Amino acid sequence: MxxxxxxxxxxxxxxxxxxxxxxxxxxxxxxxxxxxxxxxxxxKDVVLSDQCDSWKWSLDVSTGFSVASVRHLVDSRFLVVDQIATCWNRHVPIKINVFLRRL
Structure with missing residues (x-):
């Protein structure tokens, strides 16, 4: 201001x-x-570049970001192994689900 x-x-x-x-x-x-x-x-220490901003997903670099790769990460590292695939929580607001997906 x-x-x-x-x-x-x-x-x-x-x-x-x-x-x-x-x-x-x-x-x-x-x-x-x-x-x-x-x-x-x-x-004072910030250096800007001319590159466009973009989202990057390092787990599956060849195909870029995918919901399947996030599900695989969550299933393999954070959840108890089960036969049922991970589903997004429908009780959480959509903006939270999208934020977590991007995160």
């Missing part, structure tokens, strides 16, 4: 040497100043 350009990207601000040139005002003391200093500390 302090930036003069509210539509700016992180990439455009990550390597600027003088933050005062792009701020509407200097951070006030207290929480605002400590949050701003924490942000600067985090950003």
């Amino acid at each position: 302090l930036d003069t350009d509210r539509d700016c990207s992180v990439a455009s601000r990550i390597s600027i040497p003088n933050w005062q040139a792009v701020l509407r005002r200097c951070p006030r003391g207290g929480v605002e100043l400590s949050q701003f200093e924490a942000l600067q500390a985090i950003l």
